[in-house]
Amino acid sequence: MAKLKVVHYINQFFAQIGGEEKADYPAELRVGEVVGPGMALTQQFGEDAEIVATIICGDSYFNENLDKAKADILAMVKEQAPDVFVAGPAFNAGRYGVACGTIAAAVQEELGIPAVTGMYVENPGADMFKTKVYIVSTKNSAAGMRDAVKKLAPLAVKVGRGEVIGASSEEGYIPNGVRVNFFEKERGSVRAVKMLIKKLNDKPFETEFPMPDFDRVDPNPAVKDLAHAKVALVTSGGIVPKGNPDHIESSSASHYGEYDIAGVMDLTEETYETAHGGYDPVYANEDSDRVLPVDVLRDLEKEGRIGELHHLFYTTTGNGTAVASSKAFAEEFSKKLKNDGVDAVILTST
Amino acid sequence: MIKYYMIITNNPLVPKKLDDSRIVIYRDISYEDVLKEVRDRIHEGHRLLSHPLSGSVKPNETPYKSVMISTGKGEIDEESLAIIENAIQACRKFAFKSDMYKPSVYEDFQLIDWTLLESGIASADAW
C-alpha cells in the first residue's frame, strides 16, 4: 500500500519559534519539512504514512484573525492535497486546542479531507469539536507526547484509508456521542462486578454509558446592571406572527423562527399565535404574552428596570426535553444573540 | 362502569374485547399519533397509568398501541410527561415497517398489544 500523504498542523511553540511572545506568528507552510512533534509522528507512521508538509501558526494569530487564518491554511492544505490532515496534539493548551479543532473540522468539512487531532479532555477545544472530528484523548502536558502519538498516528492512518473506526475506548478518541459496538475482553457481568467493587471502595470507575442530558454547563455570572442590559426573549412555546409565515411545524420543527418585535408593545390575538401542537393552543392564541411576555418587558423597559428588550426573539416548538435538532438551533441563535450584544436571556417553555 | 381509567388505542381488537364497562377511545391513527394523543391529554392534566412503550415489539414494527390514562384531571403529572416525551422520541429510532406484513400478522400484532393492555387492566382492576 502506498504511503499516505499527511499535512501536519502545529503552533509556534511546538515549532520552537517561541512562546507567548511569538503567538502572533502568521500561518506558514513548510513543504517537505517535518517539524517538532512531526518527528514522533513520522516514527510512529512507519511505512504507512509520511508528512509531506507542516503548517505552523501562532495561537493568537489564529484566534484573532480567525477568518483569514482559516482561509490561508485551507488554501495551503488544498495545495498539498494530502490523504489526511493531522493537527496537534494540543494537550491542555486552550487556544491551541481550539485552533486544532477549528482547522481540523474545517479541512474535513470544506476540503473533504479526513482529519484528526488530539488534546486533553478538559481542553475547551475538546468539548467544542469532539462531535465534528476525531480527537485523540491525551495527557494534560507535552510530557504525554509519546502516548498521544501512539494513538494519533494509527487513527490518522485509519481515517486516511477510510477504514471503519472502532469504539472510542478502542481507538483512544474522546467519545463523540456516536455509539459503536465492540467486543470487550470480559463478559458484562464480570465488568459489572468489578465496577461495583470499585464503586464500593470509592475508587474511580468508568461507566460504559454516560447518562445523557446531564452534561452541565456552569452558570454564568449574574447580570450586574440590568438597568443598562440588553435582554432577549427565547421560547420553546412556538409563538409566531399570525399566519405562521415560516411554517414552523407544530412539533419537532425542522427550523426555528427569528422575528423582529421592534415597536411591538403587546402581542395580540390579531398579530401573534402559537405553532405548538403539544398543548391546547387556545390560551396562547388569545394572548401570546401568556407565553412570550413582551407586554410586561416593554413596561419594564420604559420604567428603566431593564436597559432594552432585544428587537429579535427566537422561537421553536421543541418540547421541554432535549433533542438534537433543538440543540443545533440553539447553538446557532445563541451565537447571534452573543454577536448582537445581548446580556441576558429569558427563555420560556410551556 | 369502571370510570377512573380510559384507554387510548388504535388497535381494533380492543373495543371488541371490552364491553361498555370500560372507556375506550379508539382512533384510526398511527402508533406515534396514539402517543401524541396521550401526550396532549397529559398536558390537560390526565395521568399516565400504563407504560407507553409496553411490550418488546418495537414502535414502527407493530402498528398498534394501547395506553391507559386516568379519567380524572389534575395538576400536570411530571412523571407522566417525562415518560411520554421519551417514548415519542424513542419511536423515531426504528425503521418504519409496519405496513409490510401479511394480513394474518396484523392479527398477531393486535393480539399481543391486547395482552399487554390486558395485563395493565388486570392491575388497574385490582384496586
Add this chain to the structure above:
Amino acid sequence: MVKEVERAGIPVVHVCTVTPISMTVGANRIVPAIAIPHPLGNPALDKDEEKALRRKIVEKALSALETEVEGQTIFD
C-alpha cells in the same frame, strides 16, 4: 436549548411549567411558571390581574438573572 444559551456565555433564566424537566435539560436559573397552555398567564383572571401575575413572574426571572448561583437553582 437553555444549555446552549448558557454555553454561549449569556446568563439565562428558564421560565418553565415543569421544573423537573428544566432540571433535566440543565437550566441553572429556573423560575416556575403557571401551567403548560399558559405559562405566563391565567385566563381565569381578568386582564389586569393576569398582567400583574405575569409581571411578578418576569420580575422574579429578572432578579434570578441578578443573582449569583452555584448550581441549578429554582427561584420559587
Add this chain to the structure above:
Amino acid sequence: MRLEMGHIYIKDIQFAAESKIEDGILYVSEEAVKAVALEDEKIKSVSFDIAKPGESVRITPVKDVIEPRVKVEGRGGIFPGVIAKVDTVGEGKTYALKGMAVVTAGKIVGFQEGIIDMTGPGADYTPFSKTLNLVMVCEPVDGIKQHDYEKAVRFAGFRVAVYLGELARNLTPDETKVYETCTIKEGMEKYPNLPRVAYVQMLQSQGLLHDTYVYGVDAKKIVPTILSPTEVMDGAIVSGNCVSACDKNPTYVHLNNPVVHDMFEQHGKTINFVCQIITNENVYLADKQRSSDWTAKLCKMLDLDGVIVSQEGFGNPDTDLIMNCKKIEAEGVKTVIITDEYAGRDGKSQSLADSDPAADAVVTGGNANQVVILPKLDKVIGTLDYVTKIAGASEETLREDGSLEVELQVLTGATNETGFNKLSAR
C-alpha cells in the same frame, strides 16, 4: 444454602436407538424425545435436529434455549412448580449437561424473531452458536390459540431438557463447583469486613410472549422477593418470552445467570454475596412504583452496601431500571446497572427511554440497532418465512445473494442485559 453443581461435558450429540450419555457423547433416541414432546395433545408434530458449532446452519424462529439438568440430591427437582412439584430448590447436588442446549423453535406469532447462526458473523453475536444444539420444532394442532401454543412449546422444551438431564443422574461429573451462601447472621459474623452485596434481577412480565415464571408463578403477580442465588441453578426461574430476541433471557441464561456466577466468584473474597432479589417489569405504572419501592426497601432491610441491577427487554423496562437504580441509590446503597442500547442504526439516537444522574455506573450489552449482514447458510432449521418480517429486519432484509441484512435485535441473546456476553459499546 449449599449447592454442588456437577458439570458433565458434552462433546457431541448423535441420534441413536437408545438415549444415553457415554464418554461425553449424548446419544438421543429420536423416538423417545418425540414421545416426550408429544405428551401434550396440543402439539401435533415435532421434529428434532442437531446443530453444531461451525456448521452452516441457521435456526429460526427460536423460542427458548434450555440447558438439561438433573437434581441428584436435596429437595425438589428441576423447574419446580413447572415440571417438578413445588418445593424449594437450590441445595444439595445438581448435574448439568455443559456445552449443549435444547433449542425450541416454532412460529407462535407471525412476527416472531430469534435467529441462531452456527457460523459466520451472526455466530459471533449469539452465545448459542457455541453450544451443541438439539433443536425441536413444534407444530401445533389446528385452530390453537397463541396462548396455548406458547405454553405448549414452553413446556415441551422443559420436558425434553429434563428427560435428557435424567440421563446423567448416575454419571460422575467431569467437574464440580460448590456454591454456598450464608444466612444473614452467619454472613455478618463470617465476613464482618466485606461489603454486603446482592443481585437485583428484573424479570420481563408484560403479557403473552413477554412473561417469566418463578416457581410456576407469573412474575407479573409477584411482589419483589429474595432468593438464594442457588435456586436459579435448579430452574426456579423460567422464560416465557421470545419477542426482542437480543435482550430477553432464555431459560439457559436464568440457569447460568452470569451475575450470580460472577458474584459467587468474589463471594468471601471481596464481597459478601447476600442474596438475589427478583422484581418485575409490569405495564402498569403503579406496579412499577410498588415494585421499585419494594426492591429499595429490601436493599435497606438487608443492610446492603451495593447491588447490581440487570434488565430484560426494551422500552418499558428502562423505566423500571431507572426507578430501581434511583430509589436504591437514595437508600445509600451503591448500584451498577446492566442494560443494552437502542441508539439507532447510526448510533446517534438516545440509547435509553429513561435516564437519571443516579445511574452513574452502567454496563452495556451494546447497540441492538447495529446492522449485521448474515450470509446465506446451507441449512435452515425452522423457517425463514418470517425472517423478513422480524424486528430489526427491513424491507431489504433478504438480499439478492440470499444474505440477510438485519439488526442485532433479531439474534438470540446478542445484547443480553445480564452481562452474558462480551459485546459492549462506547
